[in-house]
Amino acid sequence: DADVTQTPRNRITKTGKRIMLECSQTKGHDRMYWYRQDPGLGLRLIYYSFDVKDINKGEISDGYSVSRQAQAKFSLSLESAIPNQTALYFCATSDPSRTVTDTQYFGPGTRLTVL
Amino acid sequence: AQSVTQLDSHVSVSEGTPVLLRCNYSSSYSPSLFWYVQHPNKGLQLLLKYTSAATLVKGINGFEAEFKKSETSFHLTKPSAHMSDAAEYFCVVRGGGYNKLIFGAGTRLAVHP
Numbered sequence: 001d002a003d004v005t006q007t008p009r010n011r012i013t014k015t016g017k018r019i020m021l022e023c024s025q026t027k028g029h030d031r032m033y034w035y036r037q038d039p040g041l042g043l044r045l046i047y048y049s050f051d052v053k054d055i056n057k058g059e060i061s062d063g064y065s066v067s068r069q070a071q072a073k074f075s076l077s078l079e080s081a082i083p084n085q086t087a088l089y090f091c092a093t094s095d096p097s098r099t100v101t102d103t104q105y106f107g108p109g110t111r112l113t114v115l
Numbered sequence: 116a117q118s119v120t121q122l123d124s125h126v127s128v129s130e131g132t133p134v135l136l137r138c139n140y141s142s143s144y145s146p147s148l149f150w151y152v153q154h155p156n157k158g159l160q161l162l163l164k165y166t167s168a169a170t171l172v173k174g175i176n177g178f179e180a181e182f183k184k185s186e187t188s189f190h191l192t193k194p195s196a197h198m199s200d201a202a203e204y205f206c207v208v209r210g211g212g213y214n215k216l217i218f219g220a221g222t223r224l225a226v227h228p
Contacts, residue, residue: 048215
């Protein structure tokens with residue numbers, strides 16, 4: 001969905017490095033989410049934000065931090081990357097005021113490899 | 116607690132034959148259920164969603180799913196597979212008070228000529 005963009009799309013880094021993944025959306029949604037995908041595990045929630053001042057941990061937040069710079073931007077940081085953070089990372093957005101189910105819309109993903 | 120189980124990790128069909136991807140859910144209340152598709156090197160796209168209205172839900176690209184409360188199932192079907200349907204499919208249930216999505220492990224669909 002071109003309305004949700006993620007940068008970079010691919011990144012290779014080394015253990016111990018700090019890295020930031022960025023997400024931008026033009027959908028005007030208040031809610032934003034970060035997930036990671038590992039083979040055979042589906043997607044798991046790292047952090048979510050319901051507005052600029054409301055940020056919450058998901059199921060697997062250890063080793064990650066986030067920043068909601070604006071309604072449209074939500075960044076995920078790995079302060080000191082480790083190999084088991086190698087995964088595909090997805091950003092998602094939703095707007096509960098527009099749909100009963102508060103459907104989430106996903107970006108194209110960032111493939112991160114930590115050596 | 117809510118959960119989903121996708122019963123097959125891989126499904127292989129021939130082009131033009133029916134597709135069945137199976138999903139069972141567990142929920143302590145009336146669930147919201149979704150199917151998402153992920154094509155290679157692409158993001159996740161919403162196929163369809165169940166919101167406690169009609170039990171037979173029609174989605175994009177000819178897919179549909181039927182909510183069966185008695186069987187706690189939400190299987191995805193398509194009458195005739197196309198090569199472009201080859202992808203990974205995720206059954207998802209919404210749970211928790213903050214729109215948490217709980218994903219199944221995924222089913223990889225292969226379509227052969």
